[in-house]
Amino acid sequence: MTDSKLSTFDRKDGQLVIAHVLFAFAALLLGGIAGMLQGMVKGGTITLPANIGYYELLTAHGVLMALIFTTYFIVGFLYSGVSQTLGGRLLPLTKRLGWIGYWLMSIGTLIGVVVILLGKASVLYTFYAPMKASPWFYVALALVVIGSWLSGFGIFYQYVQWRKTNKGKLSPLFAFMSVITMLLWQIATIGVAIEVVVQLIPWSFGWVETVNVVLSRTLFWFFGHPLVYFWLLPAYMCWYVIIPKIIGGKIFSDALARMSFVLFLLFSIPVGFHHQLMEPGISHFWKYLQVVLTFMVVIPSLMTAFSLFATFELNGRSKGTKGLFGWVKVLPWKDVRFFAPFMGMLIFIPAGAGGLINASNQMNAVVHNTLWVTGHFHLTVATSVALTFFGIVYWLIPVVTGRVLTPRLNKLGIIQTVIWCVGMFFMSGSMHTVGLLGSPRRTAYSTYDDHPDAIMWIPYHVAMAIGGIILFAGVLLIIYNIIALMRAPKGETEYPIGEVSDASEPTPRFLENWKLWIALTVILIVIAYTIPVIDQINNPTPGSPGYVTW
Amino acid sequence: MHMHRLEKIWLTAGVSMLVVFLLVLGIMTFGRGIAPPNEHIHRIDPTKVSETPPFDKPQITKIGDNVYKAVMVAYAFGYDPIPMEVPAGATVHFEITSSDVVHGFEIPGTNVNVMVTPGEVSHVSHTFDKPGEYLILCNEYCGIAHEMMKTTLVVK
Numbered sequence: 001m002t003d004s005k006l007s008t009f010d011r012k013d014g015q016l017v018i019a020h021v022l023f024a025f026a027a028l029l030l031g032g033i034a035g036m037l038q039g040m041v042k043g044g045t046i047t048l049p050a051n052i053g054y055y056e057l058l059t060a061h062g063v064l065m066a067l068i069f070t071t072y073f074i075v076g077f078l079y080s081g082v083s084q085t086l087g088g089r090l091l092p093l094t095k096r097l098g099w100i101g102y103w104l105m106s107i108g109t110l111i112g113v114v115v116i117l118l119g120k121a122s123v124l125y126t127f128y129a130p131m132k133a134s135p136w137f138y139v140a141l142a143l144v145v146i147g148s149w150l151s152g153f154g155i156f157y158q159y160v161q162w163r164k165t166n167k168g169k170l171s172p173l174f175a176f177m178s179v180i181t182m183l184l185w186q187i188a189t190i191g192v193a194i195e196v197v198v199q200l201i202p203w204s205f206g207w208v209e210t211v212n213v214v215l216s217r218t219l220f221w222f223f224g225h226p227l228v229y230f231w232l233l234p235a236y237m238c239w240y241v242i243i244p245k246i247i248g249g250k251i252f253s254d255a256l257a258r259m260s261f262v263l264f265l266l267f268s269i270p271v272g273f274h275h276q277l278m279e280p281g282i283s284h285f286w287k288y289l290q291v292v293l294t295f296m297v298v299i300p301s302l303m304t305a306f307s308l309f310a311t312f313e314l315n316g317r318s319k320g321t322k323g324l325f326g327w328v329k330v331l332p333w334k335d336v337r338f339f340a341p342f343m344g345m346l347i348f349i350p351a352g353a354g355g356l357i358n359a360s361n362q363m364n365a366v367v368h369n370t371l372w373v374t375g376h377f378h379l380t381v382a383t384s385v386a387l388t389f390f391g392i393v394y395w396l397i398p399v400v401t402g403r404v405l406t407p408r409l410n411k412l413g414i415i416q417t418v419i420w421c422v423g424m425f426f427m428s429g430s431m432h433t434v435g436l437l438g439s440p441r442r443t444a445y446s447t448y449d450d451h452p453d454a455i456m457w458i459p460y461h462v463a464m465a466i467g468g469i470i471l472f473a474g475v476l477l478i479i480y481n482i483i484a485l486m487r488a489p490k491g492e493t494e495y496p497i498g499e500v501s502d503a504s505e506p507t508p509r510f511l512e513n514w515k516l517w518i519a520l521t522v523i524l525i526v527i528a529y530t531i532p533v534i535d536q537i538n539n540p541t542p543g544s545p546g547y548v549t550w
Numbered sequence: 551m552h553m554h555r556l557e558k559i560w561l562t563a564g565v566s567m568l569v570v571f572l573l574v575l576g577i578m579t580f581g582r583g584i585a586p587p588n589e590h591i592h593r594i595d596p597t598k599v600s601e602t603p604p605f606d607k608p609q610i611t612k613i614g615d616n617v618y619k620a621v622m623v624a625y626a627f628g629y630d631p632i633p634m635e636v637p638a639g640a641t642v643h644f645e646i647t648s649s650d651v652v653h654g655f656e657i658p659g660t661n662v663n664v665m666v667t668p669g670e671v672s673h674v675s676h677t678f679d680k681p682g683e684y685l686i687l688c689n690e691y692c693g694i695a696h697e698m699m700k701t702t703l704v705v706k
Contacts, residue, residue: 053694124691130596130668131651131693213652213667255551279665280587280672284579287586291575295568302564306557361575362586365663369654369689438658440689446697451685453658505552541669542595547650549626549693 009495010089013079014400016098020076021397023106024069024389025482030113031064032475039427039468043461044445054444055122055550062125063116066227066381067144068109073389074234075101075151078178080396081237082155084495085172086162090154097154101147108143111136122550124442126224127200129216132546135204138196145189145196152182170507173254174241174497180261181233184226187521188269191222203546210543214281215536221272222529229268229297231381233261235388238341239308242392244498246337249315252307254500255507260300260307262511266521267297270528274359278368281541286532287361293528294359301352308345314501336413337405337496340391343421344384351379354432369442371464372435375428383424387417390478395496397485404491412481419474427467434460587664587672596668599623599649610634610642622646624653624666626692627699635704641677642703653699654689665690678705 034057040046041054048054079098083090090098115121121133127141159179163171195216203211240257244250251257273282273290316327332338354376358364367373394413398405435441439457448454510516553561579585599605600623608630610620620642623630629646636642646655646666653666657676664672678684688699 055691055694055696058691122694128652128690213669217652217667253552253554256553256557259551276665277586278663279667280670281667282588284585284588288576288579292572295572298568299561299565302561303557306560310554310557356571360571361579362584363575364586365661368663369656369665370663438656440654440656440687442691443689443697448685448687448700451683451700451702453685508551541593541667544596544651544668547626547693549651 008492009080009399009402010083011402013083013090013095014402016090016095016102017076017080017083017400018397019102020072020079021393022482023102023109024072024076025479027064027068027072027109028475029479031061031069032472034058034061034064036468036472039465042443042445043465044458045462045465053119053122053550055124055442056116056119058442059116059122059124060113063112066125070231070381070385071105071144071148074181074230075148077234077237077389077392077396078155078181079151080400080495081174081241081497082158082178085174085497086158091158091161094154094158097150097157101149101151101154104147104150105144106147108140108147110140111143112140115140119550126220128220129200129203129211129213130544130546131550132204132548135201138200138204142193142196142201145193149186149189152186155179155182170254170509171512172497173251173257173500174237176258176512177233177237177241177261180265181230181237183518184233184265184268185230187525188223188226188230191219191272192224195219195223210545212536212540213544214279214541215533217276217279218272218282218529218533218536221275222269223272224275225272225294226268228377228381229264231385233264235341235344235385236261236304238388238392239304239345241498242395242496243308243338243341244311244315245496246335246395247312247315247332249311249318249498250501251498251504252310252314252501253504255505255511256303256307258507258511260303262517263300263303264297265517266524267293267300269521270524271297271359273528273532274364277361277364281536282532286528290528291359291361293524295356298352298356301348305349311501314503334410334414336410336417337391337394339414340394340417341388343417344387344391347379347387347421347424348384351376351384354379367435369440370435371431371439371441374441375431375435378424378428378431383420383428387420390416390420393478393482393485395493397482398488398491398493399495401486402490402492403485403488404493405485406488409481409484409488412477412484416474416477416481419470419477423467423470423472423474425467427464427471430460430463430467434464587674592671593669594647594671596647596649599647604645605647605649610636613643616640618642620644622655623649624655624688624699625649626651626653627688627695629655629686629699629701632701633704634701635706636678638681638705639677639679640705641675643673643675645671645673647671651692652690653692655686656689657684657686657703659684663689678703681705 115137121137123131123133202208271294274294313327319330604621608623613619648666648668656663662676664674684703686701
């Protein structure tokens with residue numbers, strides 16, 4: 001029977017997937033401990049023992065959550081879907097690249113965490129020069145990035161081989177989206193790779209005296225903004241491809257889904273200046289141009305919102321619901337595989353609106369480097385993306401380990417989702433509010449010599465700490481759920497890959513014209529970056545020696 | 551590529567909003583000069599800040615009728631000069647540079663919020679209408695005592 005064969009996930013591939021997922025959640029646990037302690041320090045409820053610094057914890061929290069948890073989970077998730085949709089198993093070379101990538105990233109993570117905990121790299125996950133960390137911190141980051149490249153090459157290889165053996169066929173939507181996500185990652189990480197390898201490593205080893213600070217920041221943010229889309233696109237993949245299957249519906253349109261991913265590839269990279277709006281050294285024109293391009297990247301998100309709710313409504317209609325909102329009733333609210341990602345979608349609405357505010361050129365002065373920004377990305381990556389990833393786990397672990405989700409675990413998953421939303425309401429809500437009042441991000445407990453403005457912020461910081469404690473309970477519960485999923489009863493779970501609605505139009509072939517999309521991506525990058533970067537190189541800011549200020 | 555009629559309406563509405571937002575930002579920036587910091591106005595060797603005028607003597611000076619210029623140096627972990635005092639209604643033109651790492655320069659309750667990057671000089675102006683003690687703080691992580699990095703501007 002072909003059906004039963006398809007529903008069995010290749011066990012060897014499953015091991016690679018599970019290795020990534022478990023590593024991701026170990027990072028989440030460590031990062032969560034750091035995060036909760038930070039919240040309590042900042043709220044003034046505890047002081048750390050003398051040998052642990054607030055900024056050490058903050059560096060660990062940022063690196064483990066934003067870089068390690070996300071990257072491992074994404075690679076694991078994409079490999080699972082590539083195995084499932086591109087031939088039913090990973091090709092030997094793909095699997096080998098996946099494992100080499102895994103070990104390179106793991107060695108990098110290990111070195112990085114040790115260096116951070118030794119207090120040799122309290123430079124936060126943005127590591128802005130001229131603060132100079134131990135060279136091994138930068139080497140560790142380079143290993144993580146190179147490892148992720150190899151994993152990406154594995155996906156490209158499998159995709160190319162599939163297209164060769166399936167000439168003329170449209171590639172599976174999941175695989176297409178995986179390729180876009182990894183392509184975005186490969187292009188974006190070139191910026192940070194140049195910064196780390198050409199600028200920071202030689203400088204931190206002492207081979208060169210000084211560093212061009214403005215250029216290093218530009219290279220970092222060339223990477224730093226597409227990074228957030230690297231987190232977001234896999235969540236979108238779940239929303240586009242997985243959720244329709246879980247609710248028993250169909251994908252609204254294959255073509256529009258692909259089009260939105262192509263737009264993400266085009267517009268998410270040439271936008272890094274919107275993180276540098278408040279610094280000198282870049283002219284109004286180039287800042288504004290990148291603000292315009294930043295706003296363009298809203299369009300694929302608008303398309304996504306339409307497609308998702310169209311899927312929900314069509315599904316409702318096919319089940320005979322009536323009225324404008326009748327479809328809401330037939331959504332599987334009690335299924336965590338739907339509920340967790342759905343809450344992520346819902347929260348992405350205010351999160352995305354906040355992003356537009358941040359990118360609004362001179363208006364950025366109101367919120368730049370305040371806790372508002374921290375509140376913003378705790379809604380986007382730490383809620384929309386994280387809840388979607390949590391929702392994926394409840395079927396992904398059963399699929400790859402040959403187990404089934406039990407009703408009890410499903411219920412615990414729903415509870416976990418609610419805890420997360422409540423915790424984030426307190427934490428991110430307070431961050432947004434107190435940020436508008438001016439409270440700066442990335443600061444330990446301080447009353448600024450009892451300045452009345454700063455005293456007024458304290459109650460909000462306490463509310464943030466309460467939110468942080470609730471969220472930590474959420475971290476513990478998801479860790480428990482993962483362990484329980486690994487021990488769930490044996491059985492077959494189907495990989496939920498959605499099918500395209502019969503009513504939708506066929507997908508135009510130009511959407512898989514990679515030469516076209518890569519060329520356009522490069523052209524946009526060249527337009528947005530060439531002149532300002534040449535200016536930063538030919539007309540450089542005087543170099544800075546390194547400083548260890550922690 | 552085929553698009554549903556409702557999706558066309560939805561996207562038209564969404565994109566129109568984006569265009570309006572961008573027009574407002576663009577007109578403010580280029581038409582009215584309400585803009586974020588610009589390209590290099592001037593540069594400075596970050597290792598020689600204490601011997602490079604005007605930053606060798608950080609101070610606040612009167613340059614016109616209730617108009618002041620504040621030449622400031624940000625360092626780990628503070629700002630020079632201290633103290634600073636201006637009368638109510640004064641317009642202050644701040645010129646700030648860093649003698650070490652990247653710092654921030656934020657005055658809560660105002661729109662003053664710029665980065666202070668070593669090697670560059672940041673310019674920002676504000677008119678202080680209400681009397682009071684304005685907090686100036688660093689909002690870019692700069693090291694172990696980052697949360698202590700502050701100064702005040704007294705408006706009388």
